[in-house]
Amino acid sequence: SAVISQKPSRDICQRGTSLTIQCQVDSQVTMMFWYRQQPGQSLTLIATANQGSEATYESGFVIDKFPISRPNLTFSTLTVSNMSPEDSSIYLCSVQGSYEQYFGPGTRLTVT
Amino acid sequence: DAKTTQPTSMDCAEGRAANLPCNHSTISGNEYVYWYRQIHSQGPQYIIHGLKNNETNEMASLIITEDRKSSTLILPHATLRDTAVYYCIVRVAYGGATNKLIFGTGTLLAVQP
Numbered sequence: 422s423a424v425i426s427q428k429p430s431r432d433i434c435q436r437g438t439s440l441t442i443q444c445q446v447d448s449q450v451t452m453m454f455w456y457r458q459q460p461g462q463s464l465t466l467i468a469t470a471n472q473g474s475e476a477t478y479e480s481g482f483v484i485d486k487f488p489i490s491r492p493n494l495t496f497s498t499l500t501v502s503n504m505s506p507e508d509s510s511i512y513l514c515s516v517q518g519s520y521e522q523y524f525g526p527g528t529r530l531t532v533t
Numbered sequence: 534d535a536k537t538t539q540p541t542s543m544d545c546a547e548g549r550a551a552n553l554p555c556n557h558s559t560i561s562g563n564e565y566v567y568w569y570r571q572i573h574s575q576g577p578q579y580i581i582h583g584l585k586n587n588e589t590n591e592m593a594s595l596i597i598t599e600d601r602k603s604s605t606l607i608l609p610h611a612t613l614r615d616t617a618v619y620y621c622i623v624r625v626a627y628g629g630a631t632n633k634l635i636f637g638t639g640t641l642l643a644v645q646p
Contacts, residue, residue, distance in 0.1 A: 425576075454633065460640070462579065463620070464636040513576050516635075522634060524576030 423448050425492050425525035433531045434504055440499045449494035452517035454499045455487070458527070459510045467512075471496050495521035504532045537621045538559065542641040544580060545615075551565045551608040555621030556642040566597060567634070568606045570617040576622065577636075580606065587606050617640075 424447040435439050440509040444453065455467040468489055470476040490498045497532040501508050538556040545551040557566060568580040581588055581595045583604075588595045594607040608615055618639040 463638050464634075466633050466635070469633060475559075518579075520582065521579040522577075523579070526575075526576050 423450065423518060423523040425514060425516060425523055427512075427514060427525040427528050429528060430526065431529040431531075432487075433533060434476045436505050438504055439500055439502045440504065440513050440530060441498050442514075442530075444497045444499070445527055446516050450516040451494070452475045453491065453497045454515040454517075454522065455489060455497075455499045456476070456515060456524075457510045458513065464513065493503045501530065504530075508532050510524055536564075536623045536635070537637050539619075539621055539637060541638065542643065544643050544645055545608075545611045547644050547646050548610055551606075551611040551615065551642055551644070553606040553619050553621075553642060554603065555574045555606070555607075556603045557621070557623045560601050560623050566595065566601075566604050567622045567624060568593070569594065569620045569622065569634075569636075570615075571620070571639070572614075574619040578635060580619075608642075611642075613644050613646060614643060616644045 426445045428443045432481045456464045457467055458464045466479050466507045468476040468478045470489050470491040472491050472494050486502055490501045505533045509532045511529050514525045515522045534557055559579055564581050565584050567582040569577040571577045581593050585594045597604045613623055618641050620633050620636050620639040
């Protein structure tokens with residue numbers, strides 16, 4: 422199994438600013454994923470981040486808005502740029518295990 | 534888009550078995566059925582997965598129909614702590630971009646005392 426921590430756990434930000442979310446894993450993993458969960462909704466995949474390559478974004482998500490870094494096999498960051506109230510969501514990182522995915526506790530973001 | 538259909542919500546009495554159905558009529562031969570659950574304000578938790586045979590682990594049992602077009606997750610003795618949203622997902626077990634999970638709307642299981 423993998424233990425995942427995220428920072429911050431929650432934040433309240435003003436529109437127009439940016440927030441960087443950190444994801445730390447207790448073991449080396451190749452594939453990491455970033456998800457968004459809007460209030461009352463299911464999870465939506467933002468992008469897949471493999472170490473040593475550019476992140477692959479899902480339809481509707483762009484690098485300028487959600488830049489991702491993956492500097493090593495245990496760490497990744499997701500930045501939510503130029504935030505608007507519509508970005509208020511829980512952001513979760515996830516890693517691929519042998520056959521399942523493990524999820525972090527999430528970062529609850531509120532944009533005012 | 535999610536390839537599964539689940540009821541929006543279900544109730545279950547504490548101590549009884551909870552049977553959560555899932556339809557996946559377009560599943561491909563190499564796709565597995567995965568179940569995750571999300572307890573309020575937490576990240577999703579893996580429960581179980583299977584290809585064609587029924588599976589059981591310490592958390593639950595997974596019954597897959599012979600034609601693989603539907604499945605049922607069984608929690609044998611539901612407790613209040615099993616109240617959560619349960620997601621049924623089909624995907625290839627491993628291999629590149631197909632590792633990604635596509636979440637549907639899930640079933641909110643409410644275990645009643």
